[in-house]
Every structure is written in structure tokens, then in C-alpha cells.
Amino acid sequence: MRLKDLDMEGKVAIVTGGSQGIGRAISVALRTSGATVVIADLDEEAATALATQFAAEGSEALAVRTDVTRADQVNEMVRRTLAQFGRIDVLVNNAGGASGSNFRIGRLLSISETDWDMTMTVNLKSTFLCSQAVGRVMWERQSGSIVNMASITASIPWAGMPAYSAAKAAIVSLTRSMALELAPYIRVNALAPGLVETPRTSRNRGPEQLDQLLSNVPMQRMGQPEEIADIALYLASDVSGWITGNIVDCNGGQVWMSRDGRPEFRDAARAAPG
Numbered sequence: 001m002r003l004k005d006l007d008m009e010g011k012v013a014i015v016t017g018g019s020q021g022i023g024r025a026i027s028v029a030l031r032t033s034g035a036t037v038v039i040a041d042l043d044e045e046a047a048t049a050l051a052t053q054f055a056a057e058g059s060e061a062l063a064v065r066t067d068v069t070r071a072d073q074v075n076e077m078v079r080r081t082l083a084q085f086g087r088i089d090v091l092v093n094n095a096g097g098a099s100g101s102n103f104r105i106g107r108l109l110s111i112s113e114t115d116w117d118m119t120m121t122v123n124l125k126s127t128f129l130c131s132q133a134v135g136r137v138m139w140e141r142q143s144g145s146i147v148n149m150a151s152i153t154a155s156i157p158w159a160g161m162p163a164y165s166a167a168k169a170a171i172v173s174l175t176r177s178m179a180l181e182l183a184p185y186i187r188v189n190a191l192a193p194g195l196v197e198t199p200r201t202s203r204n205r206g207p208e209q210l211d212q213l214l215s216n217v218p219m220q221r222m223g224q225p226e227e228i229a230d231i232a233l234y235l236a237s238d239v240s241g242w243i244t245g246n247i248v249d250c251n252g253g254q255v256w257m258s259r260d261g262r263p264e265f266r267d268a269a270r271a272a273p274g
């Protein structure tokens with residue numbers, strides 16, 4: 001299998017949080033390469049709109065309203081996927097974030113216990129719940145690829161988001177444990193993006209904050225959701241058949257720069273949101 005053969009025809013892929021932001025771009029990339037996409041999202045309206053768009057473009061798709069923090073809803077998502085398509089080849093554990101409708105970002109000394117728990121649950125527990133439910137199905141077929149969503153903050157914590165950074169670091173560790181336990185049938189990898197241009201990114205940060213964060217990015221710009229989606233597609237596909245337990249840094253060079261130990265990076269990190 002070579003890159004030019006990347007073809008997901010006949011494969012069924014679940015994308016959690018697949019209706020907006022990076023998840024939406026991943027859903028689109030998978031669909032464009034021929035996969036049947038299941039959009040599992042809390043936002044039923046957005047998920048249904050995207051599935052309807054895919055259907056109008058000639059691809060079968062399914063929208064399932066799913067709260068990935070709830071085991072019963074995750075199991076129902078798997079049940080409906082199998083009932084409609086009979087198999088699951090790819091799981092992208094994309095749903096998550098540093099804040100949401102029922103939890104907020106916060107510094108160590110001020111974050112509430114509830115916000116801490118929700119941050120951990122939405123990012124880390126959801127990855128466990130979906131991976132266990134889907135992993136059991138993949139294990140039976142002795143085939144599958146799981147892509148988790150970590151973050152640059154897993155290795156370079158930004159001040160103001162200790163819970164999110166810890167959750168994403170745990171996802172990195174979980175990814176490696178999963179890769180070990182699920183080999184040789186199921187591959188498990190993760191993406192660790194830097195700042196990506198989604199509606200949430202601009203909503204949560206003013207232009208000055210963004211400028212400051214970008215001043216530490218050698219490529220001097222945010223990533224685009226489509227750039228993250230292309231890597232997810234590569235990891236989901238058989239083209240990456242010998243890659244497992246890998247964390248792909250995609251951040252415009254920021255990890256490399258921080259390892260350089262530059263003081264201006266540390267200053268910006270201290271001034272980051274929170």
C-alpha cells in the first residue's frame with residue numbers, strides 16, 4: 001500500500017465531535033477518501049446537517065447524538081453504527097477541549113473541582129469509553145485504527161490550563177498503552193496539535209493573545225483544521241500500517257522551538273490564557 005493508493009472505500013469511520021472544528025475537517029477528509037462516516041456529536045443539529053450534506057454529495061453517513069462522557073450513549077452509538085453498517089474500521093476520538101458549555105478553564109489555585117472533573121471526563125474518560133466500546137468490536141474482526149486527539153499542551157503546558165494539559169498528557173500515555181495491548185490487530189496513534197484556527201480558538205482568545213502565542217511558532221501562523229485532518233486520515237488508513245503508539249506533533253515547529261529553551265517562549269507561556 002502506497003500513499004497514492006490511499007482509499008477508504010468500504011471502510012466505516014466514527015468521528016466523535018465530528019460536526020465542527022477539527023472534527024468536521026476530519027469527517028470531510030474521511031468522506032472525500034471514500035469512507036462511510038458516523039458523526040457522533042453532542043450537537044445533534046450540526047451533526048445531522050453534515051450527514052445530510054454528505055448524503056446529498058452521494059455518500060452514506062450517519063449522525064448520532066452522543067455525549068461521549070456517557071457510557072450508555074457511547075454504547076448506543078456503537079450499536080446504531082453496527083446496525084446500519086455492520087462494521088467499524090476507524091475511530092477518531094476527537095471530542096474534547098479546554099472549556100465547554102458546562103466547564104471552564106482555570107488556574108491551579110482557582111479551578112473548581114467540578115471544572116477539573118469535567119475537563120478530565122470530556123477529554124480523557126471519553127477517549128477510554130469510546131476506545132473500549134469500539135475496540136471490542138475491532139478486536140473481534142482483528143482489524144482497526146484508532147486516532148486520539150492530544151495537544152501540544154501534553155508536552156508543553158500553557159499556564160492557565162493545568163487540567164486540560166494533564167488530561168491531554170494522559171491521552172498520550174493511554175495511546176501508548178492501547179497500542180501495546182491492542183497490537184497486532186488494532187493500531188492506535190495520537191495527534192498533538194498546536195494552535196489550530198477553529199471558531200473556538202478565536203472566540204476564546206483576543207488578537208493580542210493570539211499574536212503572542214504565534215510569536216513562538218516558527219511557521220508564524222495557526223494550523224488549519226484541514227492540515228490536522230490530513231494527518232488523521234493518514235493514520236486512519238492502511239497506508240500507515242506499520243505505525244502504532246505514535247504521537248504526531250503538528251504545531252508549526254513550536255515543540256522544536258521550546259526545546260531550544262528560548263526565554264521568550266517561557267515568557268509567552270506564562271502569559272497564556274487563564
Ligand SMILES: NC(=O)c1ccc[n+]([C@@H]2O[C@H](COP(=O)([O-])OP(=O)(O)OC[C@H]3O[C@@H](n4cnc5c(N)ncnc54)[C@H](O)[C@@H]3O)[C@@H](O)[C@H]2O)c1
Pocket residue numbers: 016017018019020021022023040041042043066067068069094095096097098100122149150151152192193194195196197198199200201
Ligand atoms: N483548536 C485547537 O487549537 C486545538 C489544539 C490542540 C488540540 N485540540 C483538540 O482538538 C479537538 C477538537 O477541538 P476543536 O477546536 O475543533 O473543538 P470545537 O469546540 O470546535 O469542536 C468540538 C466538537 O466536539 C463536540 N463535543 C463537545 N463535547 C462533546 C461531548 N461530550 N460528546 C460529543 N461531542 C462533543 C462539539 O459539539 C463540537 O462539535 C479537541 O479534543 C481539542 O482539545 C484543539
